[in-house]
Amino acid sequence: MIDDHDVVVRVVDATVEIPLRGVKASAAMEDSRIVRKPNGSLALRALDKISLEVRRGERVGIVGGNGNGKTTLLKLIGGMLPAVEGSVQVRGSIRSLLTIGAGTVPALTGRQNVVMRYALLGIKSLSKEEYISDVAEFAELGAFFDMPLGTYSPGMQSRLQFAMSTVESADILLLDEWIGVADQSFQEKANNRLEQYIKKNEGFLFASHNAELLEKMTSRTIKLINGKIVSDQSTLSGPGNKFKSPVIL
């Protein structure tokens, strides 16, 4: 169990392996992350004995090249991927904005998707009508709110996703880089809402390649290479910073 009251996420020696069905055995020779399991099957070790703690109010940026485990780490914490070794403990509620179309139905209108999301999130602090009106106001989709999601641009979808996931505050927010597809004014608005989250002592993990966005939105940066954390340091100029000096692993 998590005993330090300030820690909202604790990952201890967690390993994530993705099974590789139908991949030739010779592939194991080409990448050290491809491992052979005791039953002879192959698996990609996407995260290798990761240990991490996130405290209340921390805004953690996750950087690393493509395929180095940024999204996998967010999915592990968000309960979308299991750890084959080690453990993941999360204190409090969690919201994940990892995939632009997650939990939405393209044939339904924005409003119908919002109603569905209200049920999926099991929101108790707001009535359905309050939730819908808050999302509509924040996403600013105009007439598109009552049009099928399939007609939305990626930027509009990201507006709706962000609004639906952040109306009710959660203890931890996980965000992948797709928010970058929204326009500048919405990103500022989203950042302001995130600031409100931080004021409520909540944790925030954000994976991105965008250095400027990371600097603006996070106070600590973790770098992943080949599924391992190679550096973990505070960003002194970032907001909500709680660290006094950088920590290099």
Add this chain to the structure above:
Amino acid sequence: MKGNEWRWVERDFFTDLRILVSQRHLAWQLHLADIAENKRNSGLGLIAPFISVLIHVLLLGSVMGLVFHEPLVSFIPFFSISFSIWQGVSIFISDISYSNEKATRYLSFPNVSGYISNLISTYDFVIALLLKLFASFIIIIFINPEIIIGANYLAFCSGLVLLTFVLISWSLPLSYLFDRVRLFRGFLPQILFAVYLITPILWAPDRIQSHKWVIDFNPVYHVIEVARAPITQGVFPMTSSLVCLGLIAVGVCLSYFLFPANRNLVVYRWMA
């Protein structure tokens, strides 16, 4: 939820079932979203199953009754109930064959039961079946109202419950089968059509008295008979009820053993 129970990817079978029961209202909301989606796709929504039975029974039932030289006053009621149940069951199986794909829609909500898409399909089945049966009853009232008067409604309700539990208990093994061997999905219409032909749906069971074992050892016959016999014969089908209870027990056991493997298919898709 206690400890890490909110993480579906790390739950055991019985914990997930317990959470599914607590999320039955959520499943209903998602079922309503499904109806809205279907209405947008087909333009008919809930009217579709009702119209489908009316057209099939009146056209196909009349033609087949004449072909088999069956008296229409008894054949049409038999066929309308049989067809309604069979159509519901076959649509459920088609739906379940893509259940794992639907489950991935809810992966971003790890507190939601991994079984939720199966429960949504079950809700779809029950609502569509009731509408189909309603259409059948309207037809029977015009053709032979005595059948409606003489039906055993208590046994009918018990049959519908057993039928529904058979389907939900087999939903996970079927999801696993059709996801593990996706080739079967391409043959599903042919498989269902073959089952339709060898099961007494389009023909009365007493037509093959000399080969009665074909019926007795056909589990689909008992699944249909458990809800059909109380209407068409006004009896409680003891044998079919026992077969259904056995099927439920086997389905639950299979679901228990396949739960981890099926979860891997949902999480890792074709990589698993």
